[in-house]
Amino acid sequence: xxxxxxxxxxxxxxxxxxxxxxxxxxxxxxxxxxxxxxxxxxxxxxxxxxxxxxxxxxxxxxxxxxxxxxxxxxxxxxxxxxxxxxxxxxxxxxxxxxxxxxxxxxxxxxxxxxxxxxxxxxxxxxxxxxxxxxxxxxxxxxxxxxxxxxxxxxxxxxxxxxxxxxxxxxxxxxxxxxxxxxxxxxxxxxxxx
Amino acid sequence: xxxxxxxxxxxxxxxxxxxxxxxxxxxxxxxxxxxxxxxxxxxxxxxxxxxxxxxxxxxxxxxxxxxxxxxxxxxxxxxxxxxxxxxxxxxxxxxxxxxxxxxxxxxxxxxxxxxxxxxxxxxxxxxxxxxxxxxxxxxxxxxxxxxxxxxxxxxxxxxxxxxxxxxxxxxxxxxxxxxxxx
Numbered sequence: 001x002x003x004x005x006x007x008x009x010x011x012x013x014x015x016x017x018x019x020x021x022x023x024x025x026x027x028x029x030x031x032x033x034x035x036x037x038x039x040x041x042x043x044x045x046x047x048x049x050x051x052x053x054x055x056x057x058x059x060x061x062x063x064x065x066x067x068x069x070x071x072x073x074x075x076x077x078x079x080x081x082x083x084x085x086x087x088x089x090x091x092x093x094x095x096x097x098x099x100x101x102x103x104x105x106x107x108x109x110x111x112x113x114x115x116x117x118x119x120x121x122x123x124x125x126x127x128x129x130x131x132x133x134x135x136x137x138x139x140x141x142x143x144x145x146x147x148x149x150x151x152x153x154x155x156x157x158x159x160x161x162x163x164x165x166x167x168x169x170x171x172x173x174x175x176x177x178x179x180x181x182x183x184x185x186x187x188x189x190x191x192x193x
Numbered sequence: 194x195x196x197x198x199x200x201x202x203x204x205x206x207x208x209x210x211x212x213x214x215x216x217x218x219x220x221x222x223x224x225x226x227x228x229x230x231x232x233x234x235x236x237x238x239x240x241x242x243x244x245x246x247x248x249x250x251x252x253x254x255x256x257x258x259x260x261x262x263x264x265x266x267x268x269x270x271x272x273x274x275x276x277x278x279x280x281x282x283x284x285x286x287x288x289x290x291x292x293x294x295x296x297x298x299x300x301x302x303x304x305x306x307x308x309x310x311x312x313x314x315x316x317x318x319x320x321x322x323x324x325x326x327x328x329x330x331x332x333x334x335x336x337x338x339x340x341x342x343x344x345x346x347x348x349x350x351x352x353x354x355x356x357x358x359x360x361x362x363x364x365x366x367x368x369x370x371x372x373x374x375x
Contacts, residue, residue, distance in 0.1 A: 010363060011332045017313035018333050021223035025236050030214045033240055037247035038205060 199260070203251045210247065218243075220261065221268045227329055228272035230318040234279075242271035269334065273326060273345060281322040312373040316363065319372055324359040331356050 007015065198216075201209025222239045229235040245267050253263055275281075308316075317325055326345060330336045331352075336344065338352040345352070363369065 007332055008360070010369075011360075013308045014313045014316065015333050017308055017310045018227055018317065018329075021227060021310055021314070022219035023223045023226050024219050025222045025239055026232065029218075029236070029240050029243070030211060033214065033243045033247065034207060034210055036240075037210075037244045 196255075199250060199253070202247060213247075214243065217246075217261075217264055221246075221264060224265050224268040225272050226314070227317065227333065228269070228326060229275065230325075234275070238272050238275045239268075241275070242268040245271060269330075270344075276322055276326060277346075308373070315372050316369060319368075320359050320362060324355050324362070327352055327355040328359040 198209045198212050202213050218239075221242055222235065225235045225238045225242060226232075229238055242264075246264050249267070253260060317328060320328060327341055330341045330344065331338070338349045338356075341347075341352040342349045347355075
């Protein structure tokens, strides 16, 4: 209790009027109060977040995050092992490629030569990528993407060439074919590019 | 208060709880209203306080004091918690700092005679929430600054300065006259 002498006359008046102040609420709240006070205490919601609890919660979060990170790393490593043989071993990639076009006509021969140059270029790229793959993991991934892209371009080109070649074989007069089929011209343009 | 009524409340007897409510409702609402000027907010706090009282009535120890003091303390705590929860203790005092320089108090008895309870309430309602809380705790409840600091989770210095500001405001007779319509 503080010292009563410390209180001014006005404050004494205020105290005497307010200390035992009784005021009626605007309505009867008994039913609401009775209902809420009769509800059993929820053991979970009544638990206070003590410093110990918050520390446990924080530790659990750290452990959970660590476990997730480890699992992710394991999965990543596993995936990497599955990808690496495809990128480092060129043989399956080469074997999957279609054979060079048969030179039945001078134009076909020209196409085959261009395709073979393109293949050599791609093979050189593959070799370069293979060399790089021995350096760092980042370079391996980059090389893989480049190799796959090169293979895809090559395969697309070869497919187009094969289709074109079949059509050329079926056409006895090459000049006529060129006049009638503009796709071949486009194909040549493509190879020139 | 009849001990049977208290025991009846502890055992969940609705009739006992009704008697208890009707006995102390106005007292508890009076306490809430002293700390919170808004009627609706004060009624929210009143309900929270009464629910707390009913739920913890089994912890009341009659050897440590009268039940009225015990329920008043719960009502005060509920009001302070509400004020803290609703950020009413932030520094929202819009009055000019110079107003606090007027610490010389004229004799209030020359100006204010026989305040009514409503007038007394109007005067402390004019104080910002934090000053009103400190003023209530120090002047009305009779707590020391150290106790107020613990209750309100502030420093003793803050408690003293808040009381000084409240007193400076109450010392301005013109303002008080305006408040009570004289």
